[in-house]
Amino acid sequence: MARARDFSVTELPGATLVSMLVFVALYAPILVLIVYSFNAGESVAVWGGLSLDWYRAAWANDQVKEATWVSLKVATGAAVLSTALATMAALGTTRRPAFRGQTFVYVMINQPLMVPEIVTAVALLLVTAAIKKATGYTGLGYLIVAHAAFCIPFAYLPIRARLEGMDLTLETAAADLYASRWQTFRRVTLPLLMPGILAGAMLAFVTSLDDVVITEFIKSPGQDTLPTYMLGQLRRAMKPDVNAISTLLLALTLVLLSAFFLLTRKRK
Amino acid sequence: MTDEVTISARNVVKAFGQGNAAVRALDDVSLDIRKGEFFTLLGPSGCGKTTLLRLIAGFEMPTEGTILLDGADITTLPPNRRPVNTVFQSYALFPHLTVAQNVAFGLQMLGRPAPEVKATTERMLALVKLEAMAGRKTSQLSGGQQQRVALARALAPQPKVLLLDEPLSALDLKLRKEMQVELKRLQTETGITFVFVTHDQEEALTMSDRIGVMSHGKLQQVGAPRDIYTRPVNRFVASFIGETNFLSGVTEGAGVRLPVGAVVPVDSPRAGTVTLAVRPEHVRIVAPGEAGAIPATVTGSVYFGTDMNYQLALADGTEIEACVVSGVTGEGALSKGEQVGLRFTPGAVQVLED
Structure with a gap:
């Protein structure tokens, strides 16, 4: 039987060239950054030989250490908080019959992906300023809650995908085998959902780690995260230790995203 | 098996949807299932057999009617509070647990002490001959083995009733026969009441103590396999189980006169226009012109190995199928167009309700 050949974009003229150019545009700057992080010279963009000086400089810099510490605390807190909320939201939107306004609820949960970040940042600034004034609390709580707010959709999507892909008969089977609702959740739903939850937490962590705009607006004095610290350096004379820090951040992100990929890929 | 009733469904109605769009998956079904029997719900897909099973399991609530277990009303009891377990069509084994953990699940949820859980799990795995697989993940098992894990898991809590929802449909023919x-x-070994759902009439006939035949949400007939096969109460049951010839005629004395003129003697005549049902194996082919035989013409034949199926036509065009044991060398085989006479085995002709 003669079968019509499928259309393939690779047959279009210049397809290979275009895709190669796109990859160069995407990754060449990052490659340059990585190379210059091993630069021995004083300048950010003039090559002066190979060395690990800037990694040493970053390591010896107390401000960098402090900012790293703040970044990790905020990202961890935001990831835990947003994942817990996202898990509840995912359960609430999948483990029930279809309801009026379902799409609206999905949009509401995912709105931080749609609303311009600067708008969210200004709005959060207004709210946190008011709360700071009223309570006098100036800790990291604001950053954690603010980050959790925009991390929710990142955590929600993989968790919901996992829940929707789950065979509901398994929960029915658990109930048939004398498990209460809570036991069914604890012993069947949650263990099967765990890869989705971990994937969601990692995405949330990476998203929080990378945030500049909202952090810049919300942070109290002395609460620089790595990205806002680096932004601050930019205003003075930028030193190549920024390259080294960026490279390390990239490495951490790559590790987490690889873990995300392994957790969410289809089995068999 | 005793006459004691384990499951009793009383006037059960299950409607899906609202108002005029509502579909009655079960329409006033009343049924008694006896303690220790192998009861089969048989019917085509969409007949309501699985819905009835889900109502007994507690996965659905009936719209009307009650369900009793050992005389107690369990109609609104959630599934985890019913001493009833299910073997699912898809098996629904927990993929994150090992074979032994799957089997132990129900006992653990019942809060049984650990030594008892361990002992019962081992006993159940031995019962289904899977001791060697105890530590495996269920995804590492074959379809037949998964089926046996599902059985062991459902039997482990020693339920009063075991519900089986088309559990053999995913297996190939050889494995199905074994299962x-x-x-x-x-x-037989456990003495537990089995309620088995299937659309496979052969499976129903060979395994069951009693069969309930369902169609369009109604129970058509309940009885032993032999009763169902030899004395179907209506056209649906007669045609769903095995092959059947239907002949319409008018009652005349102790027989039914067919449109072609012949009178077929029947055991229990009823007045008026009736439908007769005759199994192909009860149609005997005799010499044409033999006294009392209905003249017919051979229109085709199919060779089945053990049997030979002949398609025949009466003078008015009515089609009849006859099944005869095939000879070794093909002796006595009839060819197309040949004139023959037909007789029905005495007592094998059923007069149907409709």
Whole structure:
């Protein structure tokens, strides 16, 4: 039987060239950054030989250490908080019959992906300023809650995908085998959902780690995260230790995203 | 098996949807299932058999009617509070647990002490001959083995009733035959009441103590396999189980006169226009012109190995199928167009309700 050949974009003229150019545009700057992080010279963009000086400089810099510490605390807190909320939201939107306004609820949960970040940042600034004034609390709580707010959709999507892909008969089977609702959740739903939850937490962590705009607006004095610290350096004379820090951040992100990929890929 | 009733469904109605769009999956079904019997719900897909099973399991609530277990009303009891377990069509084994953990699940949820859970799990794995697989993940098992884990898991809490929802449909023919024997053995050994759902009439006939035939949400007939096969109450049951010839005629004395003129003697005549049902194996082919035989013409034949099926036509065009044991060398085989006479085995002709 003669079968019509499928259309393939690779047959279009210049397809290979275009895709190669796109990859160069995407990754060449990052490659340059990585190379210059091993630069021995004083300048950010003039090559002066190979060395690990800037990694040493970053390591010896107390401000960098402090900012790293703040970044990790905020990202961890935001990831835990947003994942817990996202898990509840995912359960609430999948483990029930279809309801009026379902799409609206999905949009509401995912709105931080749609609303311009600067708008969210200004709005959060207004709210946190008011709360700071009223309570006098100036800790990291604001950053954690603010980050959790925009991390929710990142955590929600993989968790919901996992829940929707789950065979509901398994929960029915658990109930048939004398498990209460809570036991069914604890012993069947949650263990099967765990890869989705971990994937969601990692995405949330990476998203929080990378945030500049909202952090810049919300942070109290002395609460620089790595990205806002680096932004601050930019205003003075930028030193190549920024390259080294960026490279390390990239490495951490790559590790987490690889873990995300392994957790969410289809089995068999 | 005793006459004691385990499951009793009383006037059960299950409607899906609202108002005029509502579909009655079960329409006033009343049924008694006896303690320790192998009861089969048989019917085509969409007949309501699985819905009835889900109502007994507690996965659905009936719209009307009650369900009793050992005389107690369990109609609104959630599934985890019913001493009833299910073997699912898809098996629904927990993929994150090992074979032994799957089997132990129900006992653990019941809060049984650990030594008892361990002992019962081992006993159940031995019962289904899977001791060697105890530590495996269920995804590492074959379809037949998964089926046996599902059985062991459902039997472990020693339910009063075991519900089986088309559990053999995913298996290939050879494995299915093996599991039929296996299921029957487990039922006899455990003495637990089995309620088995299937659309496979052969499976129903070979395994069951009694069969309930369902169609369009109604129970058509309940009885032993032999009763169902030899004395179907209506056209649906007669045609769903085995092959059947239908002949319409008018009652005349102790027989029914067919449109072609011949009178077929029947055991229990009823007045008026009736439908007769005759199994192909009860149609005997005799010499044409033999006294009392209905003249017919051979229109075709199919060779089945053990049997030979002949398609025949009466003078008015009515089609009849006859099944005869095929000879070794093809002796006595009839060819197309040949004139023959037909007789029906005495007592094998059923007069149907509709």
